[in-house]
Amino acid sequence: MTTSAMHDDHHHEPPAGWQRWVYSTNHKDIGTMYLIFALVMMFLGGGMAMVIRAELFLPGLQLVQPDLFNNLVTNHALIMVFGVVMPAAAGMANWMIPLMIGAPDMALPRLNNLSFWLLPMGGTLLVLSMVVPFFGGGAPVTTGWTLYPPLSTQAGMGMDLLIFTVHILGISSILASINIIVTIVNMRAPGMSWMKLPIFVWAWMFTAILLVLIMPVLAGAVTMLLFDRHMGTSFFDAAGGGDPVLFQHLFWFFGHPEVYVLLLPSIGVLGTVIPTFARKPLFGYKPLVGGMAFLATLGMVVWAHHQYTVGMSLAATKYFMIVTILISVPVGLMIFSFILTMWRGAMTFETPMLFAIAIIVMFSFAGVTGVMLAVVPADLQYHDTYFVVAHFHYALIPGALFGLYAGVFFWLPKWTGHMYDEKLGKIFFWWTTLGFNLTFFPQHFLGLAGMPRRIVDYNIQFTEFNVVSSVGGIIFGLSHILFLYIIIKTVKGGEKAKDQSWEGAMIGTPGLEWTLTSPPPHHSFTVPPVVK
Amino acid sequence: MQSKKKLFALIGFVPIFMFGFAFAMVPLYGWYCDVAGINNVQSAEREPIPSIKNIEVGHERNIKIEFDATLHESVEGIVSEFRSLTPSITLSPGDVHSLVYRVKNISSNPLVTQAVPSITPWWGGEHFKKIECFCFEQQTLAPGEEKEMGLQFYVHPDIPENIKTLTLSYTLMAASEMTKSASL
Incomplete structure (x- = not known):
């Protein structure tokens, strides 16, 4: 058999049926599976949020018992972080990075298959951890997503399943990240130099580096938790000479950079969407890349601002306060970079652009409350109140989720070969933005008035804002049925998308995806393109 | 590859x-x-917490303490017999001493009272240390109840040489009167 025959052998069409997906090593198929997984988990995590908001509609206990409420809060967070935002961003990376840099596939396709198929396994373990308390598995996990001991060492079997969930999902995202780094370093088309890389690729480069650094630390921390629970060790047990605060340090050493893991892919999408619809090259490409590097570095050394109230010394809190406030410098640089890209541009307002502009406004708002929370004396007041809840939902829903929505609408024509229904897209944008703000804006006031988070009941003085918040929550939740409908409608048919789906797509530092057909062939760039 | x-x-x-x-x-x-x-x-980083020094009892001199009691107009005709069972004592600075005030509610209603202390001369006040006092809390009297209320104190040895006599005076008032004046 000649080499050329073997070569041709790789290019047959994918096997039909389930084998195509389970055995897939194709970056497009795996990307699609990542995105579908994220969508399914979003409805699961969103459903939990709906139960939480329904319970908080009025004071008193209506729907769920306190333990179940706190369990829902815990799993809502874990699902949204590990099951929705990270897989959706990884799905986009899988789809887009090889297309953007002119690679035939990811660098390590079999590893890619493993990274994806670990996810449903982790997801199943996570759901099981919620279910076992109902079948004699001990107390449910009520710690919140931070899993702090000693509460987490006392929880029932659900906690062990959750620890394994973290292990599995951690391995999945570490492998995916290594794959992405190797792809970006090794698989760029001739002429695709570092400073010509699309900004989305850069954003994922930093995300992947962060993930490789931080996920193992979380895995280590929960492993110690597992040892404390079953092996009689005392890593976090003061009675045995351990220190529960050590867990907090380890968790947030992972947890704070994790925020940038969620944020950076969306920043990459913004850096792609805004030049396209402003029809101007990205303002300050190099500073933006540098800013992301600075943000990723800074993100590694600010973790203890989540623990101001734990009793650190003045010197330590002072250091963490100053570096935390310093974060507003690279983030501000990004925001200005985007605003100046739009400045005097020939702007049009398609759905991805609407999301991009809304993100700039609402994410900046989260930045401002973030600076408030960074200030130690103020934070001692806000700590563990709904002000924090409002802050991080303003950071993560616009900063991460809406960025991914913008990406979905931006690349749906490329993925499916059909234009989505622009009118429905705009309705979805306004509907979801209204619902989001109605849900989370009043929570700032609740927090400032002292309503604590992670508590099933509240004082009657908080009723009115909670009613508004719950009504907003239902509006926000229902809008996603329209989102699902738009996606299904676009997959099934619609106006044929051009190869270059957007007029301004080739402006600035574009990816090579627009040089391919829409949808791209199953095997693309089998001959490396040359970038001039 | x-x-x-x-x-x-x-x-x-x-x-x-x-x-x-x-x-x-x-x-x-x-x-x-x-x-x-x-x-x-x-x-x-915290300042060390100042340790409590033992107080030397100064037997070289004596101070006379007089116990006075006054009824505020808000309890006139409701309370009778508000007085210290010991009108005055003489003791050395540093000695801990206890005594009792007696009070009687002669009305047919429950009464919540508050005693407000005052010390003369005023510059001796900071050296008069109450360990326990009925004036720390509001006192509730059932209709017709007669009650003995305790006071435990010492005089700090740092009290100026020129003070030979301290007068402690309590004014007893209805607690409702206190909230009224507080809201003014």
Whole structure:
């Protein structure tokens, strides 16, 4: 058999049926599976949020018992972080990075298959951890997503399943990240130099580096938790000479950079969407890349601002306060970079652009409350109140989720070969933005008035804002049925998308995806393109 | 192809290292906190809590304490017999002494009272130390109840030489009167 025959052998069409997906090593198929997984988990995590908001509609206990409420809060967070935002961003990376840099596939396709198929396994373990308390598995996990001991060492079997969930999902995202780094370093088309890389690729480069650094630390921390629970060790047990605060340090050493893991892919999408619809090259490409590097570095050394109230010394809190406030410098640089890209541009307002502009406004708002929370004396007041809840939902829903929505609408024509229904897209944008703000804006006031988070009941003085918040929550939740409908409608048919789906797509530092057909062939760039 | 695998192996070491780093933090964290003194809020930066010195009883001089009692107009005709069972005593500074005030509610309604102290001369006041006093809390009297209310105190030896007599005067008032004046 000649080499050329073997070569041709790789290019047959994918096997039909389930084998195509389970055995897939194709970056497009795996990307699609990542995105579908994220969508399914979003409805699961969103459903939990709906139960939480329904319970908080009025004071008193209506729907769920306190333990179940706190369990829902815990799993809502874990699902949204590990099951929705990270897989959706990884799905986009899988789809887009090889297309953007002119690679035939990811660098390590079999590893890619493993990274994806670990996810449903982790997801199943996570759901099981919620279910076992109902079948004699001990107390449910009520710690919140931070899993702090000693509460987490006392929880029932659900906690062990959750620890394994973290292990599995951690391995999945570490492998995916290594794959992405190797792809970006090794698989760029001739002429695709570092400073010509699309900004989305850069954003994922930093995300992947962060993930490789931080996920193992979380895995280590929960492993110690597992040892404390079953092996009689005392890593976090003061009675045995351990220190529960050590867990907090380890968790947030992972947890704070994790925020940038969620944020950076969306920043990459913004850096792609805004030049396209402003029809101007990205303002300050190099500073933006540098800013992301600075943000990723800074993100590694600010973790203890989540623990101001734990009793650190003045010197330590002072250091963490100053570096935390310093974060507003690279983030501000990004925001200005985007605003100046739009400045005097020939702007049009398609759905991805609407999301991009809304993100700039609402994410900046989260930045401002973030600076408030960074200030130690103020934070001692806000700590563990709904002000924090409002802050991080303003950071993560616009900063991460809406960025991914913008990406979905931006690349749906490329993925499916059909234009989505622009009118429905705009309705979805306004509907979801209204619902989001109605849900989370009043929570700032609740927090400032002292309503604590992670508590099933509240004082009657908080009723009115909670009613508004719950009504907003239902509006926000229902809008996603329209989102699902738009996606299904676009997959099934619609106006044929051009190869270059957007007029301004080739402006600035574009990816090579627009040089391919829409949808791209199953095997693309089998001959490396040359970038001039 | 070779460089792909090399790079994979190279980056693969990072998570393994970081997993170990998490465990290395267990001893390192304790060591770092000790060296830098940053996890020890009590000893590192706070002012030391002043220790309570034992007070020398000064037998070389005596001070006379007079106990006075006055009824505020809000309890006139409701309370009778508000007085100290000991009109005055003479003691050495540093001696702890206890005594009792008696009060009687002669009305047919329950009454909540508050006693407000006053010391003459005023510059002796800061050296008159109450350990326990019925004036620390509001006192509730059932209809017709007669009650004995305790006071425990000492005079600090730092009291100026020129003070030979201290007068402690209590004014008893209805607690409702207190809230009224507080809201004014």
